[in-house]
Amino acid sequence: MEEAGCQPNVVIYSILVDSLCKDRLVNEAFDIFSKMKAKGIPPTVVSYTSLIQGLCNFSRWKEASAMLNETRSLNIIPNIVIFCLLID
Numbered sequence: 001m002e003e004a005g006c007q008p009n010v011v012i013y014s015i016l017v018d019s020l021c022k023d024r025l026v027n028e029a030f031d032i033f034s035k036m037k038a039k040g041i042p043p044t045v046v047s048y049t050s051l052i053q054g055l056c057n058f059s060r061w062k063e064a065s066a067m068l069n070e071t072r073s074l075n076i077i078p079n080i081v082i083f084c085l086l087i088d
Contacts, residue, residue, distance in 0.1 A: 010036070014047045021054030029054055045076050053085050 001008055008016075013036040020029035033051060036043060048071050055064040064086065071078050 008041075010041050010044055010047065013041060014044065014050065017047055018050035021050050021057075024057075026051075026054040026058060026060070042074075043076075045071065045079050045082070048076065049079070049081050049085070052082055056085050056088070 001012070013032060016032050017029045017036075020026070020032065029051060033043065033047065036047070048067055052064050052067050055061075055067065068078060068082065068086070071082075
């Protein structure tokens with residue numbers, strides 16, 4: 001996309017993160033997430049939800065908790081989906 005002059009936005013990055021997490025490629029999803037933030041594109045609650053779900057699927061509880069704390073520090077209000085993922 002970038003080579004063709006089309007700059008991805010938060011929606012495109014969130015789709016990539018979600019797809020990678022669903023394909024069990026959580027570390028790769030974190031790489032994309034980091035690139036998004038490095039480019040100055042602020043993540044949304046949807047971006048964080050995908051990562052938290054991917055982490056929970058692999059019992060990576062400490063990292064999921066850290067992501068939840070990061071949302072709070074950025075004034076991103078966690079939604080019901082995030083809390084259900086953590087409870088589940």
